[in-house]
Amino acid sequence: MATYDLTQRIAPNLDRHLVFPLLEFLQERQMYPDEQILKSKIELLNKTNMVDYAMDIHKSLYHTEDVPQDMVERRVEVVARLKALEERAAPIVSFLQNPNSFQDLRANDQHYNLQMLHDRYQIGPDQIEALYQYAKFQFECGNYSGAADYLYQYRALCTNSERRLSALWGKMAAEILMQNWDIALEELNQLKEKVDDPKSFTSPLNQMQSRIWLMHWSLFIFFNHDNGRTLIIDLFNQDKYLNAIQTNAPHLLRYLATAFIVNKRRRPQFKDFIKVIQQEQNSYKDPITEFLACVYVNYDFDGAQKKMKECEEVSFIQTILVILNDPFLGKRVEDSNFATVPLRDEFLENARLFIFETYCRIHQRIDMAVLAEKLNLNYEEAQRWIVNLIRNSKLDAKIDAKSGTVIMEPTHPNVYEQLIDHTKGLSGRTYKLVGQLLEHAQTQAAR
Numbered sequence: 001m002a003t004y005d006l007t008q009r010i011a012p013n014l015d016r017h018l019v020f021p022l023l024e025f026l027q028e029r030q031m032y033p034d035e036q037i038l039k040s041k042i043e044l045l046n047k048t049n050m051v052d053y054a055m056d057i058h059k060s061l062y063h064t065e066d067v068p069q070d071m072v073e074r075r076v077e078v079v080a081r082l083k084a085l086e087e088r089a090a091p092i093v094s095f096l097q098n099p100n101s102f103q104d105l106r107a108n109d110q111h112y113n114l115q116m117l118h119d120r121y122q123i124g125p126d127q128i129e130a131l132y133q134y135a136k137f138q139f140e141c142g143n144y145s146g147a148a149d150y151l152y153q154y155r156a157l158c159t160n161s162e163r164r165l166s167a168l169w170g171k172m173a174a175e176i177l178m179q180n181w182d183i184a185l186e187e188l189n190q191l192k193e194k195v196d197d198p199k200s201f202t203s204p205l206n207q208m209q210s211r212i213w214l215m216h217w218s219l220f221i222f223f224n225h226d227n228g229r230t231l232i233i234d235l236f237n238q239d240k241y242l243n244a245i246q247t248n249a250p251h252l253l254r255y256l257a258t259a260f261i262v263n264k265r266r267r268p269q270f271k272d273f274i275k276v277i278q279q280e281q282n283s284y285k286d287p288i289t290e291f292l293a294c295v296y297v298n299y300d301f302d303g304a305q306k307k308m309k310e311c312e313e314v315s316f317i318q319t320i321l322v323i324l325n326d327p328f329l330g331k332r333v334e335d336s337n338f339a340t341v342p343l344r345d346e347f348l349e350n351a352r353l354f355i356f357e358t359y360c361r362i363h364q365r366i367d368m369a370v371l372a373e374k375l376n377l378n379y380e381e382a383q384r385w386i387v388n389l390i391r392n393s394k395l396d397a398k399i400d401a402k403s404g405t406v407i408m409e410p411t412h413p414n415v416y417e418q419l420i421d422h423t424k425g426l427s428g429r430t431y432k433l434v435g436q437l438l439e440h441a442q443t444q445a446a447r
Helices: 007-013 016-029 034-045 051-062 069-097 110-121 125-140 144-155 161-177 181-195 204-222 228-236 239-248 250-262 270-279 287-296 301-312 342-361 368-374 379-393 415-446
Strands: 333-335 338-340 365-367 397-400 405-408
Touching: 007 016, 007 204, 016 034, 016 161, 016 204, 034 051, 051 069, 069 110, 069 125, 069 144, 110 125, 125 144, 125 161, 144 161, 161 181, 161 204, 181 204, 181 228, 204 228, 204 239, 204 250, 228 239, 228 250, 239 250, 239 270, 250 270, 250 287, 250 342, 270 287, 287 342, 342 368, 342 379, 365 368, 368 379, 368 405, 379 397
Parallel strands: none
Antiparallel strands: 333 338, 365 405, 397 405
8 A cells, every 4th residue: 555545544434436536646757657547436436336437447447348148147237227216207207307297396495395285286105106116216327417317306305314314425426526616515504514513313313324424425525615625624624523423533634634734724623733733743643733743833944844844745655745646635637738737836835824824933043054945945045935914914123134144132922912813712512511411301201
């Protein structure tokens, strides 16, 4: 397994169709032998209805035009099953495809819709169940657009809360696979409401597992949506989601750490998150989380510089490019004939800023050459970078060109501001504690 590759940790928490983009990324980056990736794809496809795709990969893997007989038989079976489901779902599909008829449905009034369908169109529960099965089968065949439409319509008719929840998961997966990020985000928000409702689950353990699935699925959305890097902090850093990460998915700390680093606006929760990084060092660490530990826990600037290098370039044989080789962080943007990874550049820029800010807090006069080394820049680059930083952020510092040093002006924190900050923090913690007590009481009452 390639160092720091999280695919084997992430994949069990995804729908198998969502694993395909990860395998495509690994194949593109050539992190594993092509043969190994293709075999993994066939293994995944064998549990879906995408038989034609499986046949194409088999031909590519074994360099032949022949395919196994079981694949041929499986294709015949899938086609027959698809036709049977089409016939069963035909009445409800015909109704939904008629704009005039579809307008008769009422939003969020499933009981009225069911009665109306029965009285006017002789469509009953069997046909509605057939719509769900047909949508699910379409999804398994790789027709995500058709599946998304039918699952959306099914939710307007279904009265079974468990089935409605399943349809919501399927709809979000389909939108992710079609890269409709705005719609996928809407589905994610709806799903979060359901996942946070204790009444939707038989036990707290099932609820925690659903939160873990939701966070894994959300990675596709957050690292592709324009506002995703802020939204991931809002979701992952909530106490109940952070507890789930620490309990069963500490590898997700990589993505929350990255979001904190590239986020221009420092969050008040950042200090608490650093404590989590410190607590989980024995459970999970990689160059990104270790970078934060070096700067904010150990104040080890040499170590931070080393971790920055590990994120940027290969320092040792077993150290890979963490950001570039991560399917969520390493998204490439094609510009003419040149490909860039925007998040990598943002990470390195902000990582330098983190080092500089922390280094300045504990030094009044800093040698420019030493600082350049800590920032992983040459002397001229470091000088330009610091000048721009002082100019843009109004940093209370000046450069002594003769001695080649940066002189920091001492700043003394206002006592009243500190008191206000601590009071706000206490109020926030009290609010969270009350919320947890109420949630526990509701869970006990539901039982």
